[in-house]
Amino acid sequence: MITLRGKLKKDPxxxxxxxxxxPSKRVSxxxxxxxxxxxxxxxxxxxxxxxxxxxxxxxxxxTLLIIxxxxxWCGGHFYxxxxxxxxxxxxxxxxKCLTKLWHPNISxxxxxxxxxxxQNSVDGMGWAPTRKLKDVVWGLSSxxxxxxxxxxxxxxxxxxxxxxxxxxxGIKVKEYLIQFAKR
Amino acid sequence: xxxxxxDNSERADGENNKAxxxxxxxxxxxxxxxxxxxxxxTCAICRVQVMDACLRCQAESKKDFYxxxxxxxxxxxxxxxxxxxxxxxxxxxxxxxxxxxxxxxIQRMGK
Ligand SMILES: [Zn+2]
Ligand SMILES: [Zn+2]
Ligand SMILES: [Zn+2]
Numbered sequence: 267m268i269t270l271r272g273k274l275k276k277d278p279x280x281x282x283x284x285x286x287x288x289p290s291k292r293v294s295x296x297x298x299x300x301x302x303x304x305x306x307x308x309x310x311x312x313x314x315x316x317x318x319x320x321x322x323x324x325x326x327x328x329t330l331l332i333i334x335x336x337x338x339w340c341g342g343h344f345y346x347x348x349x350x351x352x353x354x355x356x357x358x359x360x361x362k363c364l365t366k367l368w369h370p371n372i373s374x375x376x377x378x379x380x381x382x383x384x385q386n387s388v389d390g391m392g393w394a395p396t397r398k399l400k401d402v403v404w405g406l407s408s409x410x411x412x413x414x415x416x417x418x419x420x421x422x423x424x425x426x427x428x429x430x431x432x433x434x435x436g437i438k439v440k441e442y443l444i445q446f447a448k449r
Numbered sequence: 450x451x452x453x454x455x456d457n458s459e460r461a462d463g464e465n466n467k468a469x470x471x472x473x474x475x476x477x478x479x480x481x482x483x484x485x486x487x488x489x490x491t492c493a494i495c496r497v498q499v500m501d502a503c504l505r506c507q508a509e510s511k512k513d514f515y516x517x518x519x520x521x522x523x524x525x526x527x528x529x530x531x532x533x534x535x536x537x538x539x540x541x542x543x544x545x546x547x548x549x550x551x552x553x554x555i556q557r558m559g560k
Binding site: 293294295298299302355356357385386387390392393394395396 | 493494496505538541542545547548
C-alpha cells in the first residue's frame with residue numbers, strides 16, 4: 267500500500283499539472299466555485315436584474331442586464347459584461363459596462379468604479395475571496411440607487427454637474443438613456 | 450482531547466495486534482471525523498470544511514489520508530480559521546483576514 271502511494275506521488279502527470287499552468291481536463295478551482303455561486307446568484311437575483319450565459323458551459327462569462335425601477339436611470343437597459351478570471355476567487359471578476367450612460371461611477375468607456383471590484387484596497391472595502399458573484403450583482407445594481415457615490419467619481423463631469431444642478435444632471439442622464447439605453 | 454485518547458488506544462491496539470496494521474489505519478481514518486468536537490467550520494475562501502482538505506488539494510486528488518495531513522488549518526489572531534493553502538494564496542494579494550479585514554497574523558497552525 268505504501269509503495270503504491272510512493273509511486274502515485276511521483277507520477278509525472280500529477281507533478282506537472284501542479285507546477286505548470288497547462289489547461290487541463292480537470293475542472294479549475296474557479297469553475298468549481300462558480301457552479302455553486304452561479305446558482306446562488308440566479309436564486310437571489312434582484313428584481314431589476316437578468317443574467318444571460320452566452321455559453322451555458324462557461325460559467326465564467328456572462329452578461330448582466332440591469333433595468334433600474336427607481337432613481338435617475340429608471341427604465342434604462344444597462345448591460346454589463348462580467349468575466350471571471352482563472353485566478354478567481356483570489357482576484358475579483360472583471361466588469362465592463364456595455365451601455366453608454368451618464369453616471370458618476372461609470373465612465374463613458376464602460377469602466378466601473380465599485381469598491382468590491384478593487385483588487386488592492388487599504389480600507390478593507392475591496393475584493394475578498396469571501397465575496398461571491400451575487401455580491402457583485404447586488405453591488406452593480408446598487409450603483410443605480412444607494413451605492414451611488416459622488417466622492418470618488420470616474421466621470422468627474424457627471425459628479426460635478428450633480429453637485430451643481432441636480433435637475434440638469436437628471437436631464438443629461440435621460441438624454442443618454444433615450445439615446446443608448448432604450449433596450 | 451479526544452484525538453490524544455484515541456492515539457493511545459490505537460497504540461495499545463497496535464501492540465496487541467502488530468500484524469493488523471492495515472486494520473488500525475482504517476480505524477484511524479474513521480476516527481479522524483472528530484470534527485463534531487471543533488464544529489463544522491467552513492473555510493470562507495474555498496468553502497470546504499477546514500477539517501477536510503481544501504478545494505485545491507482535493508482537485509489535485511490528494512485523496513488519501515497521508516496527503517490530507519499536508520493541508521492544515523491556520524488560525525489568525527482574530528480567531529478566524531482557514532486552510533493554510535487558501536490563506537497563503539490570499540495574503541499574497543492582501544494581508545488581511547477576508548472575514549474581518551484585520552491585519553492578518555497567524556496565531557497557530559495545525560489540525
Ligand atoms: Zn479553504
Ligand atoms: Zn490544501
Ligand atoms: Zn478575521
